[in-house]
Amino acid sequence: MHFTVISRILGILLMLFSLTLIPPVLVSLWFHDHNQVSFLIAFIITFAAGMVAWFPVHNVKQDLRTRDGFLVTALFWTVLGLFGSLPFMFSNGLNLSFTNAVFESLSGLTTTGATVITGLDTLPKSILYYRQQLQWLGGIGIIVIAVAILPMLGIGGMQLYRAETPGPVKDSKLTPRITETAKALFLIYLSLTVVCALSYWFAGMSLFDAICHAYATVAIGGFSTHDASMGFFQSETIHAICVFFMVVSGINFALHFYSWQDRRISNYFRDPEFQFYISAILVGCVLTIFLLYHYDVFNFTDSVGHGIFQLVSILTTTGFTTTDFSAWPSILPFMLLYFAFMGGCAGSTGGGIKVIRILLIFKQGIREIHRLIHPSAVIPIKVGSTSVSDRVVDAVWGFFSVYVFAYFMMFLVLVGTGLDVITAFFAVGACINNLGPGLGEVATHYGDMNETAKWVLCFAMLLGRLEVFTLLVLFSPMFWRR
Structure with a gap:
């Protein structure tokens, strides 16, 4: 596993992603919604994190191997998803928790x-x-x-x-x-x-x-x-x-x-x-x-x-x-x-x-x-x-x-967290299929669900988007062996 290559790629991705936080700043200035500071703070944190990951290994010229590619592909949405949450946490009036x-x-x-x-x-x-x-x-x-x-x-x-x-x-x-x-x-x-x-x-x-x-x-x-x-x-x-x-x-x-x-x-x-x-x-x-x-x-x-x-x-x-x-x-x-x-x-x-x-x-x-x-x-x-x-x-x-x-395992976990059967069935189906709306408590939004259920559904979104095997292969012991 070439972690230096992976770090270099993720660093570049984060720095590029930080640039996408500039358009919302311009939108905020245009509509005078006083939210530009939230995006600027998120931009600074994201760009700095990308620089920290990239700069120490920016001269590395190793080729990306197959296993490295699996990890980079899975981390593409995981890492960007985490840093993409910063504007929501910092925004005025939203008051969203980390989850x-x-x-x-x-x-x-x-x-x-x-x-x-x-x-x-x-x-x-x-x-x-x-x-x-x-x-x-x-x-x-x-x-x-x-x-x-x-x-x-x-x-x-x-x-x-x-x-x-x-x-x-x-x-x-x-x-x-x-x-x-x-x-x-x-x-x-x-x-x-x-x-x-x-x-x-x-x-x-x-x-x-x-x-x-x-x-x-x-x-x-x-x-x-x-x-x-x-x-x-x-x-x-x-x-x-x-x-x-x-x-x-x-x-x-x-x-x-x-x-x-x-x-x-x-x-x-x-x-x-x-x-x-x-x-x-x-x-x-x-x-x-x-x-x-x-x-x-x-x-x-x-x-x-x-x-x-x-x-x-x-x-x-x-x-x-x-x-x-x-x-x-x-x-x-x-x-x-x-x-x-x-x-x-x-x-x-x-x-x-x-x-x-x-x-x-x-x-x-x-x-x-x-x-x-x-x-x-x-x-x-x-x-x-x-x-x-x-x-x-x-x-x-x-x-x-x-x-x-995977669908039915996550469905059982959601039922175990206290959700009713209809809500759990449609919530997992909507997230693993990258659909969105469901039935029951998730007919309009997912805000009232417990935190455990939300993290399970985050995993379901990634699983569906990465077409299952790209993500599940990371949980195989054989993947991490030299």
Whole structure:
């Protein structure tokens, strides 16, 4: 383990992250909310900590090994989550404890969207902006690590995705160099954010709300500047724009890259994961609309509007709301949570198990049924026209098993802390899928939960965002042996 290399990288990350505390200072000065000192203190502490970690080892030129990469990847969100909590602790009027501040910070960076803060409409504008910015930074961090960094370690979204999927994203790299790959992804991410913000602004949002909600939409985060979330904006146009960008942001960003590079939209429709993703959205929307209308929750028009928005928001693990879906007939919230387990595509900002894994699990289930009928038959699993190796299918099943096992272990721990079953079930599901809103005590916020439960949910957020194995490998004794 090259701890000097790890210290150097984390030091650089912290110093870079400290610079992101400057925009909230400018927002505070612009809106005169007298909160700039909080951000300046956080900036000084974060930059100093980064300098202390970086300077003693800044001349070290050792290569980053696989085990070092695992640790750096896990520490990326952990360390930034801890330092990202400083503005929440120092801010005027928030009075958040260390636990609540870390929870809010990690929720933002992992794009979970679970919050412990209420009264958003009256908060200082700088704090509102900072929450949204955390999600935006977490979103681009997810994409770059999933597409550019994790393949170097032999794990993660894109390497697994390339092994599992044929089509336009089969190539080993998007561009010849990782730095160029990261740059290309960032430009796509930034472009989507700018277009989304302008769309919101032209549709009637204030410029401040448009920028903030564009951050959260493209990052699939779900934080809002209002307690009523997207329901604050009584505009079908704004809701439609939000649905469009949530769907787009849930698509593999490598697929966006190739489609943009080739100037061909047909690349999307040839991709099996995209086909399954869109099909799931369409089926989910039809079911949700039907159930809302069947149970007389809304008239048909409102059933269509709220049903489509809420299904897309929860399936993509964004977490925006236009109405209190926790008050819907119980079949609907449970069904929506099941869709959230699927989440977005690999290489997107979405959470969950990922569409490609669900597709392979479904195909494996069909194959097992066929094997019962024809025990001696050799039946390959195909995604598109390409066969998927049994090794990949085994890896997907292993991931799914550990994901579900971790879910139920954390669920039991939360019940043991005194939470009711519904709250515990939805809280863990919302956090491990990086979704945000749940049912029971967490239908609107997580502020009333006990501290033990909040730390368990912080772990759940990291576990879901790091796709389980990247984090759990650190708890293996073999990982630390020389």
